[in-house]
Amino acid sequence: MTPPRFLADDMLARLARWLRGAGIDAAYAGRGEEDDAILRAARAGGRVVLTRDLRFPGGPRERLVVESTDLDEQLVEVFRRYPGFDPLERPFSRCMECNGEVRAEEDPGDRPPGTDGPFTRCADCGRLFWEGTHVERIRARLARASRRAREELEEEARGEPPPIGRSEYDSFLKEILPLLGLSWRAYRRVRLGQRTRLRRRMREAGFRTLDAYAARLRSDPAERHALRAALNVTVSRFFRDRGLWLRLPEILFPELVRLAAAGPVRAWSLGCASGEEPFTLRMVWLDSPSRATPLDLLASDISEACLRRAARAVYPESAVHNAPESYLARRFSRDGAEWRLVRDIADSVRFETFDWGSEAWPGPFHLVLARNGIFTYPDEAGRRRAIGKVRGALVPGGYLWIGGNETLPLSDVKWEVAAPGLFRAAQPRASKDA
Structure with missing residues (x-):
């Protein structure tokens, strides 16, 4: 079933832009337009209004009410309404900026230096397009939404x-x-x-x-x-907070080597999702002057499905788009629309199932990475418990790295700030002899 021509109100301008990426004619009514004016314009142009307003005027055939505020969910809602529609059949056939038709162009005179074709141009605004890494990210997002819409419809048909x-x-x-x-x-x-x-x-x-x-x-x-x-949140990517990752060889790794003395550095990625974080740590370590010291790397997650994906070590474009080009070239290979991590990196991390609610925690470690997990999703009591457990899993003076938008809960443990989100457990002061 082919979607109709849409006219999006002010609340769904972003959705309209992404629908254009799927080849759907999705115009935008403009900021501040009244509902009645939008409805008149839709009727005059033979369009269906896209809105989140349940009270939007007009009949049920004249509007499509989208419930979610999340873009991915919005795409699924639209794709569910039109079974059989494939957003990748004619992607980018409309301009994502103005909704004009996009046409192929052989050798544009205004092509930027160093760009390769194929080229297309919007017939309305004149914008020139060519494929880059962003194209794969857009395709992947549309494909995920289409797949989820199809799965939901199939589940309904089975009586689920x-x-x-x-x-x-x-x-x-x-x-x-x-x-x-x-x-x-x-x-x-x-x-x-x-x-x-x-x-x-x-x-x-x-x-x-x-x-x-x-x-x-x-x-x-x-x-x-x-x-x-x-319900475990498993969103992750390589080189998340890339700036800090690239500073670790200077500000953290020498300290870890010092803490380890003559032994290996022991690190734990707690809540590792599909392995993006521990694999990033391994790659950065191997490129640093500290690589002469062995790095014993444990990664854990409550989700066995995540750990199976980590063992496979194949990732979509969205998981690697933060990775520097040098790492993509040396540590990954293309596998269709995905990226496959080289085997020596994939085999260098030990994965285990672990629930942060457990009484027994592993350790001791010189570094615990607990980013965007145990200090975000548990309730306050759970976060306070977690900080005590993390401290118990660290050697004296060990380091904790949390997410950029996270804060440590109040506790009796003293922490020194080494960098944004990076903390060192303060060592107890030695008592003076009486």
Whole structure:
């Protein structure tokens, strides 16, 4: 089914731009236009209004109400409405800037130096386009949304739990997250992947409704653990916070070597997702003057699916777009639309399943990487517990690296700031002899 021609209101300008990338005619009404004026323009142009406003005027055939505020979810919502539509059949056939038709151009005289074809040009605004790494990222995002839309429709056809609406999802999480030791504040932004995983977990546990599943969770600790693992946030990428990664050989690695004395440096990536973080650490270490000292690298995650992906070590374009070109050239190879990590790096990290709620933590380590995980998603009590556990997993004077938007919870442990997000556990002062 082919999507109609759309006219997006002020709330969905970004969605319209991405739909153009999928070859869909998606015009933008402009900032501040009144609803009645948008509806008149849509009727005159034979378009369907794209809006998030449930009270938008007009009949149901004249508007498509998109529920989510998240772009990926919005794309899925649109693609679900038009089964069989393939966003990669005619991608970039419309200008993502102005919605004009894009046409091939053989050898444009205004091509920037050093650029290669094929070239296309917008017939309306005259903008010249050529393929770059951003094109692969756009294709990958559209492909993911299309795949998820197709999977949801197939699940519905099999009689599996229906998609969960945003308000239902929010109400469910507000009640259940405290039982899991997780923070609603961290999960308040609806994520498509989490809703999909919640539906999958409900199916595995034999439930079709949120109310029935919530009743099970209130009485079953094992199911609470299973859901916490299912809701685990696994978004990561190579060289996240790239600037600090590239400074580590100067500001951190020599200190780790000093702490290790004659032995290997021991590091732990806690909440490693699909391995992007520990593999980045290994690559940067091998390129540093500290590489003569062995690096014993443990990586763990609660999700066994994530660890299987880490073992495969094949990644989409979105996971590597922060990586410097020199690392892509030396440490990866192209595998279709994906990137395959070289085997010697992939085999150099030890992966284990680990739940941060466990009583027994491994250690001691000279460095713990706990970024964008245990200091974001647990509730306040869980974060305070985590900081004590991390300190216990470090050698005296060991280092902790957290996410750029995270802060350490209040605790009795003293920390010295080594760099933004990088902390050194203060060593206790030696007592003077009486």
